[in-house]
Amino acid sequence: MNNDKKICVVGMGYVGLPLAVALSKYYDVFGFDYNPERISELINGKDKNQIIKNEDLISGSLSFTTDETCISNSEIIIVTVPTPVNIDNSPDVSFLKDASKMIGIQLSNNRKKSHKPIILYESTTFPGCTEDICIPIIEEFSTKKCGEGFDIGYSPERTNFGDNNHNLESIVKVVSAQKESVAREITEIYSKIIKAGIYIAPSIKVAEAAKVIENIQRDLNISLMNELAIIFDRLDINTSEVIKAASTKWNFIPFKPGLVGGHCIPVDPYYLTHIAEKNGYVSEVILSGRKINDQMHKFVVKKIEEFIDCHFRGKKSSYQIDILILGLSFKKNVSDTRNSKVIELIKQLNSKKYNVEVYDPLVEKQEISSIKFNSKNSIKNNYDILILAVDHDEFINKGYSEIESFIKDGGIFLDLNSVFYDYAHKKESILYWSP
Numbered sequence: 001m002n003n004d005k006k007i008c009v010v011g012m013g014y015v016g017l018p019l020a021v022a023l024s025k026y027y028d029v030f031g032f033d034y035n036p037e038r039i040s041e042l043i044n045g046k047d048k049n050q051i052i053k054n055e056d057l058i059s060g061s062l063s064f065t066t067d068e069t070c071i072s073n074s075e076i077i078i079v080t081v082p083t084p085v086n087i088d089n090s091p092d093v094s095f096l097k098d099a100s101k102m103i104g105i106q107l108s109n110n111r112k113k114s115h116k117p118i119i120l121y122e123s124t125t126f127p128g129c130t131e132d133i134c135i136p137i138i139e140e141f142s143t144k145k146c147g148e149g150f151d152i153g154y155s156p157e158r159t160n161f162g163d164n165n166h167n168l169e170s171i172v173k174v175v176s177a178q179k180e181s182v183a184r185e186i187t188e189i190y191s192k193i194i195k196a197g198i199y200i201a202p203s204i205k206v207a208e209a210a211k212v213i214e215n216i217q218r219d220l221n222i223s224l225m226n227e228l229a230i231i232f233d234r235l236d237i238n239t240s241e242v243i244k245a246a247s248t249k250w251n252f253i254p255f256k257p258g259l260v261g262g263h264c265i266p267v268d269p270y271y272l273t274h275i276a277e278k279n280g281y282v283s284e285v286i287l288s289g290r291k292i293n294d295q296m297h298k299f300v301v302k303k304i305e306e307f308i309d310c311h312f313r314g315k316k317s318s319y320q321i322d323i324l325i326l327g328l329s330f331k332k333n334v335s336d337t338r339n340s341k342v343i344e345l346i347k348q349l350n351s352k353k354y355n356v357e358v359y360d361p362l363v364e365k366q367e368i369s370s371i372k373f374n375s376k377n378s379i380k381n382n383y384d385i386l387i388l389a390v391d392h393d394e395f396i397n398k399g400y401s402e403i404e405s406f407i408k409d410g411g412i413f414l415d416l417n418s419v420f421y422d423y424a425h426k427k428e429s430i431l432y433w434s435p
């Protein structure tokens with residue numbers, strides 16, 4: 001255990017908690033969050049996000065706290081607060097601003113003169129945010145100059161939660177700082193927990209920009225596939241078949257169409273387009289990709305309506321059409337429902353008065369009920385329409401036959417991630433569709 005450095009991680013969410021747990025194997029760590037409910041849950045050994053196992057929360061060198069003074073007792077302060085967008089899709093940097101203010105106040109309090117902390121931001125943001133927005137706030141409230149009273153670094157988080165192959169230790173960590181000596185110090189700390197290696201970016205702005213473009217590239221690649229899926233549907237061609245055929249070319253990248261949700265991919269592009277606009281450039285490609293992905297659930301609703309018109313209209317009223325949605329989270333194998341497009345999909349189906357039920361084994365039943373959806377603990381076997389919206393392993397492991405058995409003869413199976421495309425069409429009495 002390295003006792004000369006204490007680390008405070010600000011924000012015990014999806015990003016901050018795993019980082020605090022990993023660092024606590026080598027350092028004394030404060031896991032700080034201003035939300036008392038979150039801290040008491042962690043003290044009681046429970047992570048509602050289901051990222052960290054209960055037993056890993058209990059460690060002598062990790063203390064969870066709501067006490068801000070832990071900041072002034074730390075040599076390294078890592079900020080992992082949310083960076084969402086406002087209703088008009090402009091960046092909401094209020095969490096970053098509030099955290100910077102709080103850190104500034106703490107730096108002005110009780111701080112030993114010899115003690116010069118490093119404040120390391122991990123939240124995703126636009127290039128320039130750390131230096132142009134966060135540093136001036138810390139300087140104002142601490143009354144210390146950056147580089148003299150404290151140093152700054154930026155290291156974006158890249159973990160793919162829900163995917164055991166791409167976790168904190170197995171992904172190269174990009175670090176950056178204004179001074180080489182600070183970048184080296186951050187590298188030394190992260191080298192302890194990251195097995196894949198550290199990449200030192202030449203500046204904080206480069207590291208900030210690198211993080212947003214990783215997610216923009218993914219958003220755009222998916223949006224292209226979504227647009228293709230809409231076109232191919234009109235041409236009565238299956239997109240999975242087209243992708244399979246095109247993938248035989250060496251440089252074709254087989255992205256899949258799908259619903260894009262979560263706290264990162266549908267949000268981060270707006271951070272870059274915002275700063276682009278502030279600098280006199282209005283994005284065309286990035287925003288049009290966003291528009292396609294943002295509307296994709298409407299295409300699915302339109303498909304469902306077409307099937308209903310064909311198979312049930314005149315035979316059943318809307319409320320007699322039983323629809324089961326499998327999966328509510330924004331992606332596979334996570335419980336996170338932030339910006340989940342499945343929620344939008346269900347809202348539209350509910351507004352059309354269909355009888356919609358949702359089953360997601362990872363999302364707490366309480367959360368599903370709080371958004372006033374009809375949630376199920378188990379699945380019955382007589383639905384008119386089944387929508388496999390999220391490809392959780394638990395659903396895939398059931399296999400095609402079991403999933404199909406939940407649907408009535410004459411029913412419809414919409415497989416939004418084309419998981420079972422190769423196995424489908426076995427039972428003629430069920431209509432299978434995937435984009």
Ligand SMILES: NC(=O)c1ccc[n+]([C@@H]2O[C@H](COP(=O)([O-])OP(=O)(O)OC[C@H]3O[C@@H](n4cnc5c(N)ncnc54)[C@H](O)[C@@H]3O)[C@@H](O)[C@H]2O)c1
Binds near residue numbers: 034
């Ligand atoms: N979740 C992901 O998959 C992921 C992946 C890569 C990057 N990121 C980025 O990491 C950042 C954090 O995302 P997240 O998903 O962990 O968010 P989150 O909402 O899960 O957690 C943030 C936590 O910060 C706390 N918080 C907010 N302001 C605070 C303050 N001033 N003081 C103390 N605590 C405060 C909140 O109470 C919350 O518990 C975002 O910028 C996000 O874009 C997230």
